[in-house]
Amino acid sequence: MELPKIYNTYFLAIISTVGGMLFGFDISSMSAIIGTPQYVDYFDDPHGVVQGAIGSALAAGSVVGALFAGSLSDKIGRRDAIFSACLWWLAGTAVQVACNGYGMLIAGRILNGVCVGITSSQVPVYLAEIAKKEKRGSIIVIQQLAIEWGILIMFFIGYGCSFIAGDASFRTAWGTQFVPAVVLMLGIPFLPRSPRWLAKVGRVDEAIDVLARIQAGGRKDDPLVVAEWEEITTILAAEREAPYNGWRRFIKNGMWRRTFAGTSVQAWQQLSGANVMTYYVVYVFQMAGLRGNINLISSGVQYALFIVFTSIVFFFIDKTGRRPLLIYGAIGMGICQFVVGGVLGSYGSYVPGGVGGNENVIIQVTGHPSHVVIAFSYLLIIVYALTLAPVAWVYAAEVWSLETRAIGMSFASVANWLFNFALGLFVPPAFHNISWKTFIIFGVLCFGAAAQAFLFYPETAQKSLEEIEILFSKGGPKPWNTRPGDSLLDAKIAQVEESQQKGEHLGGKLGSTAHSEGLRA
Numbered sequence: 001m002e003l004p005k006i007y008n009t010y011f012l013a014i015i016s017t018v019g020g021m022l023f024g025f026d027i028s029s030m031s032a033i034i035g036t037p038q039y040v041d042y043f044d045d046p047h048g049v050v051q052g053a054i055g056s057a058l059a060a061g062s063v064v065g066a067l068f069a070g071s072l073s074d075k076i077g078r079r080d081a082i083f084s085a086c087l088w089w090l091a092g093t094a095v096q097v098a099c100n101g102y103g104m105l106i107a108g109r110i111l112n113g114v115c116v117g118i119t120s121s122q123v124p125v126y127l128a129e130i131a132k133k134e135k136r137g138s139i140i141v142i143q144q145l146a147i148e149w150g151i152l153i154m155f156f157i158g159y160g161c162s163f164i165a166g167d168a169s170f171r172t173a174w175g176t177q178f179v180p181a182v183v184l185m186l187g188i189p190f191l192p193r194s195p196r197w198l199a200k201v202g203r204v205d206e207a208i209d210v211l212a213r214i215q216a217g218g219r220k221d222d223p224l225v226v227a228e229w230e231e232i233t234t235i236l237a238a239e240r241e242a243p244y245n246g247w248r249r250f251i252k253n254g255m256w257r258r259t260f261a262g263t264s265v266q267a268w269q270q271l272s273g274a275n276v277m278t279y280y281v282v283y284v285f286q287m288a289g290l291r292g293n294i295n296l297i298s299s300g301v302q303y304a305l306f307i308v309f310t311s312i313v314f315f316f317i318d319k320t321g322r323r324p325l326l327i328y329g330a331i332g333m334g335i336c337q338f339v340v341g342g343v344l345g346s347y348g349s350y351v352p353g354g355v356g357g358n359e360n361v362i363i364q365v366t367g368h369p370s371h372v373v374i375a376f377s378y379l380l381i382i383v384y385a386l387t388l389a390p391v392a393w394v395y396a397a398e399v400w401s402l403e404t405r406a407i408g409m410s411f412a413s414v415a416n417w418l419f420n421f422a423l424g425l426f427v428p429p430a431f432h433n434i435s436w437k438t439f440i441i442f443g444v445l446c447f448g449a450a451a452q453a454f455l456f457y458p459e460t461a462q463k464s465l466e467e468i469e470i471l472f473s474k475g476g477p478k479p480w481n482t483r484p485g486d487s488l489l490d491a492k493i494a495q496v497e498e499s500q501q502k503g504e505h506l507g508g509k510l511g512s513t514a515h516s517e518g519l520r521a
Helices: 009-016 018-031 037-042 048-076 078-097 102-130 136-161 168-175 178-190 195-200 204-216 223-240 246-250 255-271 274-279 281-287 292-320 323-347 368-386 388-398 405-433 437-456 468-472 488-501 514-520
Strands: none
Touching: 009 018, 009 102, 009 136, 009 178, 018 048, 018 078, 018 102, 018 136, 018 178, 018 274, 037 168, 048 078, 048 102, 048 195, 048 405, 078 102, 078 168, 078 178, 102 136, 102 195, 102 388, 102 405, 136 168, 136 292, 136 388, 195 204, 195 223, 204 223, 223 488, 246 255, 246 405, 255 388, 255 405, 255 437, 255 468, 274 281, 274 292, 274 368, 274 405, 281 368, 292 323, 292 368, 292 388, 323 368, 323 388, 323 437, 368 388, 388 405, 405 437
């Protein structure tokens, strides 16, 4: 029996981005737990490479998931690929809850990571393909908000469970991860398939119907629907006539620019070092002298700030555009990293054996310098929440063509997760071996991200997915000369309106044009 579908784009975004909430749950399932005595005692005080392996296991699994997510999505559709990811999550959560040592814990987190690799790459693709160009950025930002709500909810679940004695403390917290996966699995059958995927696989009538229902309340003769469908079919037909197949599609005919932009923006999101504050914020605040419940609560405040300021960017990301947020956000984050590292290096005291016996934290500041470290750690998260955190997902989902989007976004996600894995493995030993210099390294990388965004990332805001191809084509505009708006789709809509007023009824030709026939074939 076919379940009824709901076509409100915000509803579609809220349900599909529960996949992002899974990612957030897994982040906090560690950050809220790693400092508790129950965790430390049961797993024999994991530190250095061992704790790095536990922390980075999610990213390792996510690389695997992202690698095959694109092909899976092209074959069975964006919606069903997201559903299949939940099965990996259920298996991974079961292994974590039942773990008898850090080996099983790592295995469970790897399985969860496969799910996150699929959802993190294909949820943005699904959202990009259903959203209007004027709202595409804000719709995809909901993915980042879902991640952050997952982080906050799970963090305080972990905090509450920290008062439970013994290993039931972390097992109970990890067991709650079943809940969002079940919610997502129950909601997905009510979502329509992506109209662009339907066009790609030749299901033309369904594609037109879904496009019309999402964009115009079911009116197939609406000028927006007519113009957008013409644009989709024209670009798709041109892509299929290109002489390049396989991996060469991502390099030849100027596609390397899009591949470079999509993968590098995701890499910079990790290389900015902001996720150090989400994975290991407990360690950073230990360096600033916070202990016990005060440390956990202060960490939770940071996650709340994350949600508040990403909610703010939801309202203006499509007005300001992507470039300013990427450039100035990276510069602001770099300054924060330099301040934190500089204060720790100038005023920090070496603590043999680690602060409170934690060998990952060997430096500590007190008094006013500790307040500066805490303040700029919060400021770093605020800037990140306003800029790179949401915009990197938005930009990476926009730059691909229809034929390459699912696999291309997989490439971008692999870049994100490879660096996430590397940093998760690198940071605990880095804190132990070079302490404050870790933050200086991230500061330098942030300025590198700003430079690349200025030189190589054209503005994609308020432009249709199909016309973004022009921005990356040979002879296209210089990135620093591009701006939000100036969409060619608007001119096509005006042409359709004029033709309809003259009685030509172009809307009636939907599904019967040469392009559409070619897609069916």
